[in-house]
Amino acid sequence: MRRVLSVLVNDQPGVLARVAGLFSRRGFNIESITVGNAEEAGLSRMTIVTSGDERTLEQVMKQLHKLVDVIKVNDLTEEPMVARELVLIKVTATATTRPEITHLIEPFRAAIVDVGRNSLVVQATGDMDKIDALIELLRPYGIKEIARTGVTALMRGSLAKVRV
């Protein structure tokens, strides 16, 4: 089962290596990992998407906790959370397909951020399923390159019950 972990860490040299190394040497798998500054100076927040059964996840979380540079570990999977990913898709586009693509991506609230002679770069944000769907939709046109950021996530505020 896919799991989303939010890990608050000290912004120290090597902290990413410590976390990534822990996953690889204990045979845990990482689907994606994002890191950036957190709300407090000196801290970073990592969002790690991993998969495994209940027991593996428990081990992952406990082992993460043991790292001195890890301040807090949260499993967001079962929590109300906002999980978003950004994707850039370079898709083949000719004069005829260009308007078609523009039209097609509209419901995804995606944007065209670069126009080349034979291609377009489409940018979209959303949860993983939405990104996957968009990619599948564009595939018939010929995808040249894809760059995905991986999911970053936060728990929702306690009052925000409505999914926006």
Place this chain on the structure above:
Amino acid sequence: METQKLDVMPAPEVSAPAAGPGVMTGAAMLVESLKREGVDLMFGYPGGAVLPIYDALYESGIRHVLTRHEQGAVHAAEGYARVTGRPGVVLATSGPGATNLVTGIADAYMDSTPLVLFTGQVSTDLIGSDSFQEADIIGITMPITKHSYQVRDARDIPRVVREAFHIASTGRPGPVLIDIPKNVANQTAEFEWPERVFIRGYNPTYEPNPAQVARVVEAIREARRPLLYVGGGVVHSGAAEELREFAHKTGIPVVSTLMGLGAFPSADPLFVGMLGMHGTFAANRAVMECDLLIAVGARFDDRVTGKLERFSPRSKKVHIDIDPAEIGKNVPVELPLVGDVKRALAAMLPEVGPVGTKAWLDQIRAWDDQWPLRYKTEPGTLKPQQVVEMLWEATGGDAILTTEVGQHQMWAALFYKFKRPRQWVTSGGLGTMGYGFPAAMGAQLAKPGEKVICVAGDASFQMNMQELQTVAENGLPIKVAIINNGYLGMVRQWQQLFYDRRYAESRIGAPDFVRVAEAFGIRGMRAQTPEEAREAIREMLEHPGPVVVDFVVPEEENVFPMVPPGAGTDEMIGRWDD
């Protein structure tokens, strides 16, 4: 864990480092910090990157023992840590000096031995350029340290040293490495000793949760065939007294892991023996048949459990450990109890009473009578088990025993009857040949008044016997008892049992150990019969200085009983010594 307010140690705004009180080099800060941590002994080996630190150590009053290999230094520090409970301290240079520490660091990590290791590093401007004697020791040791630091500013040294000692010695102990670039050791700044340690992401749970305690107490009350399974955590936590009281008050019998030996007196009627691959039949049988297995500071290692599906199938499991990650890692546990083992036992003590284990104890005793630990003796032949028994008798069971790794280690574990914790120093988790002899140096330096005996294998001893020179120079009265079977005995045993006696590369030659010892100015002796052995042991113990005794034993003796690899603990072989 909840987010706490970050308690920032205000970094002093150091202006131009003028000479004045408190202004010193990073190297001097390191030495000053060591003194404030109460360090009076360290092990190491110099080199270019640590010259400033060695200069600061010169005439500092801290005793530095120069080993003949950095591996000797780190194992010696482990020996020191294991008999004292305090972190062993090591200093090595960058590059090869640092990489020579790796085995010892891994060993300490596996056995939760507190160490603080300092490595030199090339100057910060050279890091990453493959400069002379540069090795990424932080990267190399990341998976085998509890934590590590690379100091980039000398002002951080006091805080980092303080944190390192704190992390190494609290919670589940372990090795902490501090890498110090040469220019940082030379940098001058104001020395600021932090009054207290605060590490936001590090907060081990000592106090057990009362609700969990109550559940365990309840389970103990209901148990008919309870069993205490104790490990090295009891020794680390200093809980031997609480364990003894607990076992006696409840009447629950005790089995011990290799690392736990000494935590419970071997002569106690409630002591069943060591469990696991080379455990006693009764101990493994008790694990199979118990209805409540109470793991105390032990980690369900595969050498203990054998095939997991067959491990202790009839029991409910209690796991008491300070490291929450150990709980449920290998074996599902119904009743977890996270906390310091000593406090957990103390919390349960007033709540428990006699469990009514008489029938259960009788049953265990019957198993032990039926299949006791034993070996065949032959007139004129010196058996390895006999050597250990003689050592035990001659020392009244009071010696500190270190071992190398192999058959001799198992015989030492099985046939020396330990009385107290910190008397047994062996490499359990990593199984490091070459550990025992340098570890004996550290143990002897920590306990100058005690008899320290290293039970060694002929092959293992050859892995670090260069330390004979360190022993000689420092006049350490260590006794090395080499159980010489002319083989990598444990490897040969597996080849005999599981590879059809094809002894591939397990026959191993050795120099004349008596003359080797003598070349280092150390007394050397040889014994080939039980009579000679008895006499050699007497002389060895009387001799005030170091002694190496070469006990020549049969080549093809096996450690029995044994749980074959991949088998269940109910599938022991060699129970009848046939």
